[in-house]
Amino acid sequence: MNARRLRTPLLRRRRPPTPKTPLTPKTQPTPKPPARPPDSFIGGEGDARIAVYRDGAPRGTTVVLVHGVGSTAEAWTDIVERLLAALPEISVLRLDLRAHGASTLGTAGVSVGLLARDLAHVIDALAPDRVVLAGHSLGGQVCLALAEEHPEWLGPHRIVGMLLAATSSGGPAPTAPPDGPEPLGTLTRLKGLVVVTACLWRRQPTEAAISYYKAMVAHRSGDLRALRASAVHVVGGGRDPWMPPSHVKNLAQRIVGSHLRILPGVGHDIPSQRPQLLVDQLSHLVRETQHSSHEGVHSNDRARH
Template identity: 30%
Template structure:
């Protein structure tokens, strides 16, 4: 089933498409829409099943999610854009680079990994998907996923940020979360995709990220032909939410350089 993604679309200029983390929605990009919308056209879709987008039917896969995003590009008349993804959004961004490389003028990968899941992580995802479908609630995500989404500095010093992340997790539809967990569990590694990338890339990781840490970020940076690595201090997995000013500054500089005409 073809799914038409809901997307928030603000600002003007070079298009910047940002794909959200699991198990959140495009609401997580509020600080990016506010901080970057004055310089860029910031487009933040809800991936299928999340926020304002329907789940539809079909076998769970990040490729299907990437095709949804490619259709959004066509619907909005975007020939190309700087593409960013955090966590799940990074997996979808890499799949989009594999399947629709001509749409991408620059790539931002944050809090994500190019490796496939090891067996124990895959089994945990599938067990959580089963429980989400059985219970019909996201209690398992609050118990098992939420604690890893932010770093200890955010837990201790940013109660409002943690509370907002918790609220976004609690608002996630259980069926969509189960589908996405199965999609992530089934994904293959993306290192070959990164090695073949023809556009510049920025890899971002929080210094306190325990889900996709600096080793994962360096492995992606090393695989990419033209990439720089930024480690954001005092941030965990959701570095764009925990340290939005630092994230926005880096993305703005990167997107401006990508869009600058070459002599």
């Protein structure tokens, strides 16, 4: 019989375990500083400080851009540059939502309505003339909530236009059972974890990530009929798993006179995948509302005479 060779494991030195450093206020995640410092801060409820960035000339129509959850105002940088190249006479405002970018969370509980009031403070303080709003994802819901909060702002002299990209009005899907709520389209617990992970990846506090998830799940848009006074464009991605085309179409159906466009092969991140299309949509809204505003002034003058 052949003797079997016995294989003995090599003796390796084991490294001593690395002691875990306890989390202290100094080692807790802190918001990632923006590449560009804010131009100003606007106070919000609960002692929050909302960071605002301004580009272009502070006169005429102001385009206000609102990003989605887990993002920052920097998401609009490419669009701002292209938009000002096409319309150098306008002003562009961007803001960081609470606990995003350079904005603080504050002590008030996060809700879509609270974010809409933050946006209202920014517009009230820095956009005295006509405004065109643009919101992506959660940012679009914030714009819708602002319309509910201030329906008197909608029309030819204040909020003249709105662009809603990859957003939803919340609530049940068009095909969902009446008693089966499906908040934010097909948002599930798994997608909620993705939202929280995106927030944490950008070094936002855990408390803020959880607050935003709860706010998104709880949100429902109410009466949107007042939006008929403004020009509204709704854009969705044909391959968006977060805001499917059926939900985007449902939103457009709720806004009388809105213009709907579904982009084949495009996902959720429309600002980065189709920036020029959003620039074209915003340029059209600005020019269209400027023309209609001038026509309204002339018709009023003729009526007086």
